[in-house]
Amino acid sequence: MYDKLWLIPFFPLLGAIINGLLGKRFIKNEKVIGAIGTGMLFLSFLVSCKYFIQLLGDSVKSHQNVIASWMSVGKLQVDWGFLLDPLSALMIMVVTGVGTLIHLYSIGYMHGEEGFYRYFSYLNLFVFSMLMLVLGNNALVMFVGWEGVGLCSYLLIGYYFEKKSAGDAAKKAFVMNRVGDFGFLLGLFTLFWALGSHGVWTINFVEITENAHLLSGDMILGASVTTVATLCFFLGATGKSAQLPLFTWLPDAMEGPTPVSALIHAATMVTAGVYMIGRMNILFAMSPTTMFVVALVGALTAIFAATIGFAQNDIKRVLAYSTVSQLGFMFVAMGVGAFTAGIFHLMTHAFFKACLFLGSGSVIHAMHHALHHAHLDDDAQDMRNMGGLRKKMPITWATFGISCLAISGLPFFSGFFSKDEILWWAFASTRGNKVIWVIVVVAAFMTAFYMFRCLYMTFYGEQKTNPKAKDHVHESPWVITLPLVVLAGLATVGGLIGIPHAIDIAHVGNKLNAFLAPVFHHSQELYKIEAHGSASTEIILMVFSVAIALAGIGFATVMYMKDPSLPGKFTAKFPTLHRVVFNKWYVDEIYDTLFVNSTKKLGIFCWKGFDVKVVDGIVNGIAKLVGALSSVLRYTQSGLFTNYALTMVLGTVVMLAIFILN
Amino acid sequence: MITVYHYMTVAAILFAMGTYGVLTRRNAIVIFMCIELMLNSVNLTFIALSSHLQNMDGQVFVLFVMAVAAAEAGVGLALMIAFYRNRDSIDVDDINLMKL
Amino acid sequence: MELIFFYLIAIVAVASGFLVIRCQSPVNSALGLVNTFFCLAIFYVMLHAPFMAAIQIMVYAGAIMVLIIFVIMLLNLGTEARKRYTTGVVWSAIASLLVLFNVMYFIKRGRVTGAEGDITSYTVESVGHVELIGKALFTEYLLPFEIASILLLVAIVGAVVLAKKEV
Numbered sequence: 001m002y003d004k005l006w007l008i009p010f011f012p013l014l015g016a017i018i019n020g021l022l023g024k025r026f027i028k029n030e031k032v033i034g035a036i037g038t039g040m041l042f043l044s045f046l047v048s049c050k051y052f053i054q055l056l057g058d059s060v061k062s063h064q065n066v067i068a069s070w071m072s073v074g075k076l077q078v079d080w081g082f083l084l085d086p087l088s089a090l091m092i093m094v095v096t097g098v099g100t101l102i103h104l105y106s107i108g109y110m111h112g113e114e115g116f117y118r119y120f121s122y123l124n125l126f127v128f129s130m131l132m133l134v135l136g137n138n139a140l141v142m143f144v145g146w147e148g149v150g151l152c153s154y155l156l157i158g159y160y161f162e163k164k165s166a167g168d169a170a171k172k173a174f175v176m177n178r179v180g181d182f183g184f185l186l187g188l189f190t191l192f193w194a195l196g197s198h199g200v201w202t203i204n205f206v207e208i209t210e211n212a213h214l215l216s217g218d219m220i221l222g223a224s225v226t227t228v229a230t231l232c233f234f235l236g237a238t239g240k241s242a243q244l245p246l247f248t249w250l251p252d253a254m255e256g257p258t259p260v261s262a263l264i265h266a267a268t269m270v271t272a273g274v275y276m277i278g279r280m281n282i283l284f285a286m287s288p289t290t291m292f293v294v295a296l297v298g299a300l301t302a303i304f305a306a307t308i309g310f311a312q313n314d315i316k317r318v319l320a321y322s323t324v325s326q327l328g329f330m331f332v333a334m335g336v337g338a339f340t341a342g343i344f345h346l347m348t349h350a351f352f353k354a355c356l357f358l359g360s361g362s363v364i365h366a367m368h369h370a371l372h373h374a375h376l377d378d379d380a381q382d383m384r385n386m387g388g389l390r391k392k393m394p395i396t397w398a399t400f401g402i403s404c405l406a407i408s409g410l411p412f413f414s415g416f417f418s419k420d421e422i423l424w425w426a427f428a429s430t431r432g433n434k435v436i437w438v439i440v441v442v443a444a445f446m447t448a449f450y451m452f453r454c455l456y457m458t459f460y461g462e463q464k465t466n467p468k469a470k471d472h473v474h475e476s477p478w479v480i481t482l483p484l485v486v487l488a489g490l491a492t493v494g495g496l497i498g499i500p501h502a503i504d505i506a507h508v509g510n511k512l513n514a515f516l517a518p519v520f521h522h523s524q525e526l527y528k529i530e531a532h533g534s535a536s537t538e539i540i541l542m543v544f545s546v547a548i549a550l551a552g553i554g555f556a557t558v559m560y561m562k563d564p565s566l567p568g569k570f571t572a573k574f575p576t577l578h579r580v581v582f583n584k585w586y587v588d589e590i591y592d593t594l595f596v597n598s599t600k601k602l603g604i605f606c607w608k609g610f611d612v613k614v615v616d617g618i619v620n621g622i623a624k625l626v627g628a629l630s631s632v633l634r635y636t637q638s639g640l641f642t643n644y645a646l647t648m649v650l651g652t653v654v655m656l657a658i659f660i661l662n
Numbered sequence: 663m664i665t666v667y668h669y670m671t672v673a674a675i676l677f678a679m680g681t682y683g684v685l686t687r688r689n690a691i692v693i694f695m696c697i698e699l700m701l702n703s704v705n706l707t708f709i710a711l712s713s714h715l716q717n718m719d720g721q722v723f724v725l726f727v728m729a730v731a732a733a734e735a736g737v738g739l740a741l742m743i744a745f746y747r748n749r750d751s752i753d754v755d756d757i758n759l760m761k762l
Numbered sequence: 763m764e765l766i767f768f769y770l771i772a773i774v775a776v777a778s779g780f781l782v783i784r785c786q787s788p789v790n791s792a793l794g795l796v797n798t799f800f801c802l803a804i805f806y807v808m809l810h811a812p813f814m815a816a817i818q819i820m821v822y823a824g825a826i827m828v829l830i831i832f833v834i835m836l837l838n839l840g841t842e843a844r845k846r847y848t849t850g851v852v853w854s855a856i857a858s859l860l861v862l863f864n865v866m867y868f869i870k871r872g873r874v875t876g877a878e879g880d881i882t883s884y885t886v887e888s889v890g891h892v893e894l895i896g897k898a899l900f901t902e903y904l905l906p907f908e909i910a911s912i913l914l915l916v917a918i919v920g921a922v923v924l925a926k927k928e929v
Contacts, residue, residue: 639758646685646850646857653860660867664768669805670869672772676779676798678862683783685854691788691834695795698826699779702802705818713809717879718898721814725899728821729910733917735826739833740924746837747927 001054002063005082007047008092009131015040016124023117030116034107037120041103041127045096052089061085061518062206064137075201076192083137083205087278087519090343091134094350098267099127101483105358106259108479109365119159119257126152130268134275139188139203142276146184146240149269150177156264157256169252176249180239184276187232191283194218194225205279209522212282223289230283230290234297237273241327244301248588250324254316258361261316266323266357267350274330274346278519281339285523291431295335299426299439302328304585306446310453311582314381315360318454322407323353325443329422332440336432337529338425339520340513344498345418351494352403352415355487359400362476362484363458366393370465370472378466383454388463392473395481397459399488404455406491408448409549414495416546419444421500423545428533441548448552456560503539669710676703690742690752694735701731768808775801788834792827799823810883813891 015037023033055061066081103123110119129152133145150173158170192203198214200207218225237243242250253265264270277284277294284291305324312318326349333342366389367380378385390397406413409420423444426437463470475481498512524530559566571578580586636647676699683696705724712720746752778801781794799822806815881894899907 641754641757642685642688642850642854646853649681649685649857649861653857653864656864656868660864660871664765664808667869668768668772669809671866672775672805674862674865674869675776677865678858679776679779679783681861682854682858685857686851687783689788691830691837692782692791695782695788695791695830698795698822699782699798702799702822706802706805709806709809709811709814713811715878716881718881718894721811721895722898722903724814725817725895726903726906726910728817729914732821732826733913735829736917736921737924739829740921742833743836743925752837 001058002051002065002084004047005051005063005065005084005135006067008044008051008082008096009128009135011040011044011047012124012128012131016121016128019117019124020121023121027117030107030111033117033120034103037124038100038103038107040124041096041100044127044131045093045100048089048092048096051084052093055084055086055089056515064206066137070140075196076203077201078138078140078203080141081137081204082135082141084135085519086516087275087343088134090347090516091275092131094347095127095130095134095268098350098354098487099130099263101486102259102263102267102354102358105262105361105480105483106257108477109259109361110257113257115159119156122152122155122159123260123263126156126264126269130272133272137204137206139191139205139208142205142279143181143184143188146236146272146276147181149264149272150174150181150240153177153253153264153269156260157253159256159260163255166255169249169255173249173253176246177239180236180246183232183235183239185236187229187236190220190225190229190232194220194229208280209282212286213526215283216286224287226283227287227289230280230287231293233276233280233283234273234290234294237276237331238297239273240276241270241273241331242324243273243327243331244297244304247301247305247324248584248591251317251320251584254314254320258316258357258364261320262354262357262361265320266353270323270327271330271346271350274327274334274342277331277334278339278343281334281520282523282526284334285337285527285529288431291335291337292433293335295332295426295431295433295436298328298331298333298335299436299443300328301325302332302443303439303446304328306443306450307581308584309446309450311578313383314379315363315383315386315454315458316357316381318383318450319353319356319360322356322447322451325447326353326407328443329419329440332426332436333422336422336425336429336436337524338422338429338531339524340498340516341418341421341425343516344512345415345422348406348414348418348491348494351487352406352413352491355399355403355484355491356407358480358484358487359396359403360458362396362480363389363393363400365476365480366396366473367465367469369474370469373472374466374469376466376469378469383457385465386458386463387461387465388459389473390459392463393459393475395475395484399481399484400459401455402488403491404451406495407451408553409444409545410553411546412495414491414493417495417498417500420542420545421498424500424533424538424541425531427541428531428537429529430532431529432531441545444545445548445552448549449556452553452556453560456556460561461564500538500542501535503542666710666714670707673703673706673710676700676706688753688755690745690754693754694738694742698731698735701727764808771801771804775805789831792830792834795830796823796827799827810886811891813895 018036018040019027019033027033027036055063062083062085064081064083066079068080070078070080072078103120106119106123110116113119126149129145129148131145133142133149136142136145154170154174154177157173158167160166161170188203191208192201194215195202195208195211197218198211200211200214202208202211212226215225220228239246250265250270254261256265284294302325305321305328309318309321309325312321326345330342330345330349333339333345363386364380367386371378371380402413406415409416423437423440426432426440427434463473465473497515498510501510559570583589636643680696680700680703683699684693687693687696705727708720708724708727712718712724742752745757749756775798778794778797782791782798785791785794799818803815803818803823806812806818886894
């Protein structure tokens with residue numbers, strides 16, 4: 001029944017191949033290329049829907065589909081296999097669903113771009129890799145996807161490769177991801193070796209989950225094996241999901257086209273780390289140390305990125321830091337054992353953040369055209385050039401606003417349910433921690449503040465665009481607004497699948513919880529991870545978090561609507577603080593000093609000291625030696641016919657002499 | 663009494679002289695003639711031995727040597743003409759393209 | 763008597779050979795060579811191989827020598843323009859002397875071996891030399907004979923291609 005799972009990643013791959021190979025020379029037509037790219041993904045979405053529905057009605061919740069053997073080395077058997085369980089089913093729905101919408105949007109957004117075919121080819125390839133990552137039934141297939149999405153991310157960030165900043169950002173993303181990938185590999189090796197020492201040589205997720213209990217009590221380097229392995233995996237997750245300390249690539253990744261930011265750097269790829277932890281939840285559950293580290297890193301990232309979001313003026317950068325912060329929330333959820341809540345937030349975040357990014361893309365698109373029309377080179381992404389766009393772009397405004405409400409966590413929008421569940425688990429879970437809860441609550445407050453700052457600066461108040469371009473700002477075409485509306489709708493109602501028990505008046509039950517239980521329940525039960533507390537406490541906390549969100553919104557309203565001079569006064573009062581925050585806490589500069597420059601110096605030493613002197617010296621020395629020897633031998637090569645004949649005769653004489661002497 | 667060794671000695675002397683000529687002369691045509699001289703000395707050996715052994719094989723071989731010599735004469739002289747046309751000389755010291 | 767005749771012819775042959783390698787003009791060398799060929803033809807007659815002597819004169823002294831003389835005339839090589847000898851005269855002399863010593867050593871020390879046939883000088887006279895060679899050539903050595911004909915054909919084509927002005 002589940003033997004056609006491979007079709008899901010196959011369609012995007014097919015699209016990537018068709019557009020990539022034929023797009024430039026043969027297809028050329030933008031509409032056809034866009035239709036192929038979007039259509040392939042839509043097919044994949046339909047297949048995903050079919051299997052999702054099939055899985056809903058199936059009593060067995062874990063299905064594997066092996067299509068071919070990949071490699072067989074000693075006891076290691078690796079297959080090209082796919083695994084469909086509630087977790088991956090949810091992920092493929094999000095990836096293909098949101099992906100289709102963003103492909104549709106891209107047709108409008110990328111209209112008239114030079115490498116239109118290239119863009120769609122990369123985007124399809126990305127979705128293929130992401131689906132491999134999500135569907136892979138073993139860690140190596142997942143790793144193929146993991147590297148594939150990193151590659152596509154690199155290609156798409158560097159899409160405008162003629163711009164130096166885009167190329168640099170792409171390189172930065174790739175290198176930082178590699179650091180994380182190294183951790184992932186180390187974790188995989190540790191796990192493989194540790195399980196192998198119990199006679200279970202496997203990297204299949206299902207078998208890992210079944211045999212994880214063997215590892216309890218194993219020690220390595222003075223720590224338990226699971227702690228070491230999961231910390232390595234978590235390092236991989238921090239790279240891919242832009243957490244402290246490897247988060248700086250994500251804001252720079254905004255150099256790519258906006259739909260790419262929406263798909264890769266908000267909705268899907270960056271959540272790969274969260275998904276990976278979810279996939280290996282049993283290992284993380286076995287190691288409270290790692291889980292605490294995960295929660296702490298997540299919480300610190302959440303608040304750290306949020307502070308930077310305060311002072312940015314580039315609309316996409318605000319959203320990028322918001323993404324980093326929201327990913328921090330997800331890691332907090334994973335760290336406190338609220339796996340379901342983490343995946344829940346991953347899903348809702350995919351809806352509202354994709355919507356926010358696409359909304360910002362719509363604004364940038366309109367601004368860009370207006371500025372271009374008026375022959376100005378003002379920055380189309382700078383919020384200080386916007387303002388008052390509400391009247392000009394009503395659909396974008398409405399969807400952007402809804403998503404802002406959702407991300408801020410106002411009741412009954414999707415973000416409310418998911419964020420609230422995280423907060424509740426952080427507060428009440430056996431693996432939770434009050435300090436982390438406090439940090440996350442502060443981060444939630446900040447989220448509401450900077451998101452509404454962004455909303456107000458863009459859509460409200462006076463229009464601060466250059467007067468020449470002012471009247472050319474128009475609403476975007478339907479291919480752009482349709483995905484916005486759909487995503488805004490999902491951002492509004494998407495949370496209803498996970499209504500918390502405490503406020504479940506209609507007794508519909510927490511659908512998501514029940515759906516994901518086969519994946520997470522086992523480890524939660526085995527290692528006694530649960531949130532315990534009375535319903536009243538939960539409701540009080542809920543009210544509190546809503547109040548916090550409202551406070552953030554109110555604060556933003558006062559500063560950016562009621563009295564627009566306040567931010568300036570505030571900046572003037574704390575110039576140092578503003579400067580530090582505006583410059584992103586100088587993290588990039590610190591990394592440059594600590595790592596980049598010292599690596600560069602090492603590289604220069606290797607080049608000038610080692611390579612030029614030692615390696616080249618040896619090679620040149622050998623060449624010179626051979627040259628010296630052959631300069632002696634070259635006298636025999638006179639090129640004169642008689643000399644060769646003489647040599648031949650002498651050779652004959654010598655041979656005859658040998659014959660005689662014998 | 664003339665023995666086969668007499669003939670073979672004459673052939674050996676002619677062969678050595680031919681060798682000397684090939685190695686020392688610069689004129690390609692003279693070298694060519696020296697080669698013919700060497701071939702003929704070999705022919706003499708063949709026929710002397712054929713006669714001594716009362717066997718026909720050696721003489722048949724001489725026929726083949728002659729055929730090869732004829733072919734060689736044709737091709738070799740054609741080569742010389744081609745070389746002369748290119749270099750305006752048939753001096754073997756000018757044939758030095760084998761040196762880089 | 764016969765021995766004296768042999769030595770006479772041998773001295774003429776060697777002297778003519780000496781002319782070939784010493785003469786300044788290629789035409790003189792060619793004449794020396796013709797002389798050597800005639801001496802060898804006489805040797806062939808003395809060895810009871812009259813047919814070979816005839817062929818020797820026809821092919822060598824006739825055809826090949828004409829070809830050589832023709833080329834000398836064609837290229838107008840009256841005398842050698844530059845030095846007659848290459849630089850390695852001493853080395854070449856040593857090498858050819860070594861060759862001579864080797865060969866002489868073989869002749870003195872070596873023993874003539876091989877199957878003794880039944881073709882005596884009497885047979886040659888009674889049956890005829892041409893018939894004997896013809897039998898050997900067209901029965902036992904038929905395939906090499908055919909190959910030799912192909913070789914000659916190829917040589918003709920090759921000579922034409924090489925000597926043509928433009929290929």
